[in-house]
């Protein structure tokens with residue numbers, strides 16, 4: 001037997017190396033290289049392009065066209081019937097696309113897919129491959145959730161070779177693989193879940209999907225254990241990657257696209273996990289706010305922009321004198337670097353020193369805020385806790401803070417203010433560049449130029 005060829009693959013970005021090294025040269029992550037053993041001759045690349053549905057997909061025979069000759073007919077989208085899911089996908093599933101649904105075990109990936117596909121199966125043929133749960137378990141869950149069970153075809157299998165053989169016969173419009181971590185591809189010796197298996201299995205399945213025009217939905221577990229391949233290695237192969245995230249024991253789940261070749265990223269779908277499965281939350285602002293009517297120090301509400309809509313969220317901060325030498329900075333739902341930057345700006349441009357304080361900041365409800373528009377709100381939350389002085393719970397604050405202490409305008413300023421007014425907020429502290437031209441009913445807008453002016457407002 002020919003000697004197995006050893007390669008190393010970065011589990012973070014998927015780059016290949018012939019020798020092990022501590023740091024990946026591509027993504028600069030440390031200790032992410034894992035051994036990838038290709039046995040004998042690598043498995044032949046199968047050609048699935050017999051049949052009638054292959055023309056135009058990546059795997060079909062090469063042909064050259066001028067860009068203008070390419071058929072521009074928009075790819076039809078299949079609506080999933082769950083509007084939060086559709087919005088995150090950019091309007092539905094695109095024919096021939098490969099979508100990855102990632103998330104921690106228990107996030108609700110299987111539940112979401114089962115709920116969606118039992119209903120879609122009435123219109124389109126769907127093959128659901130379950131590699132983790134038995135057919136009975138899936139059927140029992142469908143029964144418990146009161147889902148139609150007549151049309152969804154289910155297969156319990158972990159070999160991608162067998163799966164594509166079955167799929168070639170059944171010709172499903174949608175093929176679901178739950179999950180990619182338990183699949184194995186021919187010719188790869190390492191254990192299921194290893195980088196090599198995940199990568200090869202996913203490559204095999206996406207090739208099948210592209211060549212036959214099947215929609216492929218892969219489920220992938222995100223895990224902190226380095227020995228399992230996170231969905232990162234798959235990101236190059238797939239068209240859209242969406243993450244279903246939960247925070248702690250919160251029953252809310254957020255669905256977010258982190259890559260989408262057919263739509264915008266940053267769309268956020270919100271679900272609640274109930275006894276009856278995942279339920280869409282159509283007005284997320286209402287759940288992430290704790291409107292007890294009481295003003296408490298350290299709490300500030302802001303409006304973030306999530307994809308195509310505004311959402312109100314609340315910051316809670318606790319600032320307390322540091323008991324041990326090195327003060328702690330803990331940010332949950334917010335980037336710690338951003339927090340450190342805000343503290344430095346607060347010191348330099350607001351004259352407020354926090355170097356001897358522990359600073360904790362949290363986004364209520366377990367949402368993640370990636371927007372710089374939240375700068376001003378997080379800074380005021382910290383200040384409010386430091387001074388032990390509440391900011392009225394009827395106020396809303398947004399704006400980006402620059403390193404010179406200036407408050408910069410943010411996109412969709414007007415819509416954010418309108419959203420706040422809709423939820424009964426009476427005062428908005430906003431960047432001067434976002435000052436609306438006309439009055440907005442029910443809300444007083446206070447434009448500020450820089451941090452000092454904002455601090456004036458909360459004296």
Ligand code: TYD
Pocket residue numbers: 103104105106107108109110111112141145273274275276277278
């Ligand atoms: P599941 O879809 O199996 O997660 P994943 O496929 O992402 O690993 O969901 C598992 C969790 O959801 C489980 O801990 C129980 C909970 N759950 C409910 O609370 N209600 C329900 O109706 C269902 C089906 C699951």
Ligand code: MG
Pocket residue numbers: 109110111132178
């Ligand atoms: Mg599952």
